Amino acid sequence: MSMQMSRNSEKGTTITELMVSVAIAALLVVLMGSGLQAMVDRVNLEAATSELVGDLRYARTLAIWERQPIQVALDTGQLNVTLFRRGDPMQPVQAARSLTRRGIRSIHSSAGTFLSFSPRGTSATPTTVTLEGRNGDRRVVMVSLTGVVRAR
DSSP: OHHHHHHHHOOOOOHHHHHHHHHHHHHHHHHHHHHHHHHHHHHHHHHHHHHHHHHHHHHHHHHHHHTSOEEEEEETTTTEEEEEETTOTTSBSSOOEESGGGTEEEEEETTOSEEEEOTTSOBSSOEEEEEEETTSOEEEEEEOTTOOEEEO
16 A cells, blocks of 8 residues: 555656647747847957957057057958057067957958057057947947047
């Protein structure tokens, strides 16, 4: 009798309950997937913008600190940003930063592919740099003649 009672008191999930749970979870993933991907694309674009602003501000600060021109090369083909001392490609300040891992589709600069900061911190090439993300969203980074770098 104790054996029969223990069988009746055991509870568990049936295969039908398990399949319904899996189906609901799959439906939620499908419905939320596109929203999550859009959010990831926006976050990556913001991160790429922050990295570019940081590199440009660092180039300006370095030019002042070292009392020599620092040039920033924007490689629109490979989507890289590289800082050089005295405009010499043989003297990179740091390794090229690739923005492709951030989902950037294109970089466009209104003043060409080279920006330059003088030892006074001013920019010889005031420009507007536009980053375009995978989903078509854009962020703009402005470099003024006084060397101030802003993102919007």
